[in-house]
Amino acid sequence: MVEAHELDFGFDIHALCNEYADVDYITIPSDLDAILFGLVGEPRLSRPHIALNAARIGDPANLADHQRRRLRYTIAHELGHIELSWHSGLSFCKEGGESDPERESSEFPPSETEAHLFAQRILVPSGRLSQLLELRSQAEVLEVLNVADVHFSVALRSLVEVLPPGHILAAVKGTTVERSYRSRKTPISPPLWRSSLKASPLDKLSEERVIGRVGGRRIYWWTLPSSERLEDVGGDVYAKDIIRSILDSLDLEVDEVRSLRASIAGKESTIFGWIRSGDLWPNPEVIAARITQKVGADRKLERIFAHPDFRVYVSARAAEIASEGWDEGD
Numbered sequence: 001m002v003e004a005h006e007l008d009f010g011f012d013i014h015a016l017c018n019e020y021a022d023v024d025y026i027t028i029p030s031d032l033d034a035i036l037f038g039l040v041g042e043p044r045l046s047r048p049h050i051a052l053n054a055a056r057i058g059d060p061a062n063l064a065d066h067q068r069r070r071l072r073y074t075i076a077h078e079l080g081h082i083e084l085s086w087h088s089g090l091s092f093c094k095e096g097g098e099s100d101p102e103r104e105s106s107e108f109p110p111s112e113t114e115a116h117l118f119a120q121r122i123l124v125p126s127g128r129l130s131q132l133l134e135l136r137s138q139a140e141v142l143e144v145l146n147v148a149d150v151h152f153s154v155a156l157r158s159l160v161e162v163l164p165p166g167h168i169l170a171a172v173k174g175t176t177v178e179r180s181y182r183s184r185k186t187p188i189s190p191p192l193w194r195s196s197l198k199a200s201p202l203d204k205l206s207e208e209r210v211i212g213r214v215g216g217r218r219i220y221w222w223t224l225p226s227s228e229r230l231e232d233v234g235g236d237v238y239a240k241d242i243i244r245s246i247l248d249s250l251d252l253e254v255d256e257v258r259s260l261r262a263s264i265a266g267k268e269s270t271i272f273g274w275i276r277s278g279d280l281w282p283n284p285e286v287i288a289a290r291i292t293q294k295v296g297a298d299r300k301l302e303r304i305f306a307h308p309d310f311r312v313y314v315s316a317r318a319a320e321i322a323s324e325g326w327d328e329g330d
Contacts, residue, residue, distance in 0.1 A: 001122055009147050021038075027053065033070070034050055035051045036081050076123050156219070169219065233315050268291065
């Protein structure tokens with residue numbers, strides 16, 4: 001449908017819908033957004049008919065911004081039922097695109113999950129979005145996503161699906177994170193939902209942060225560095241000696257030292273796993289960036305991360321991991 005109609009961000013959903021179905025607004029005494037009649041099965045109609053619930057969506061002649069976004073998503077969702085040939089009979093729809101977009105897919109029957117995905121795909125076309133990322137700045141990409149006129153979660157889910165590793169997105173209201181996402185294989189987690197953005201360590205870990213607005217929310221977009229310049233460690237210096245010196249300088253209890261060592265070892269074990277699975281190239285600069293990001297994102301390791309010798313430790317450990325002989329069978 002995207003290619004057939006040359007759909008772009010913010011296209012006229014009403015004009016598109018009129019090519020496939022009749023539409024009217026009625027008051028439905030329920031929490032449904034729409035009822036779709038006339039697919040294969042009963043009742044038989046010459047053309048599908050979408051009944052939109054004005055009580056849920058609002059007056060079509062006087063919609064607030066969030067109501068307009070909800071209406072666009074609802075119509076796109078119903079078009080999904082029409083276009084997906086195995087959907088049949090009556091369709092009673094309560095949309096997730098504006099009210100609760102992150103509900104688990106298990107809460108929906110398969111046909112509803114498929115229609116939700118269809119709506120996302122036509123409202124924020126992934127091919128168009130990939131092209132946009134090649135041609136525009138991140139700030140401009142957010143501006144175009146705002147033009148798409150969809151709920152912020154629909155826009156951000158679409159964006160994070162086409163981004164390469166190393167990108168984190170958050171939708172913020174006030175100082176509270178409402179939704180957050182990371183692109184595939186990004187080494188650290190995004191801010192927790194309902195957490196304070198002020199507590200996020202991402203600013204210190206990212207090489208770029210862009211702020212924009214999409215769907216009525218302030219959007220933060222962090223880009224993590226894919227590699228990190230190594231410090232000059234010097235000859236015959238081992239990472240284990242550097243980390244021991246760092247821990248000794250912090251004047252910690254024995255149990256706390258043991259706990260911090262275990263935390264660092266766990267993060268490095270994760271990096272070993274990425275290399276073995278082929279998800280990370282065993283290049284020392286690349287490994288150094290991952291160690292820095294994993295340690296820097298853990299509040300328990302803040303004092304180690306802030307230590308002046310931490311970068312020296314990272315450089316030494318990254319060089320050791322990279323020299324493990326990964327091209328010989330691991």
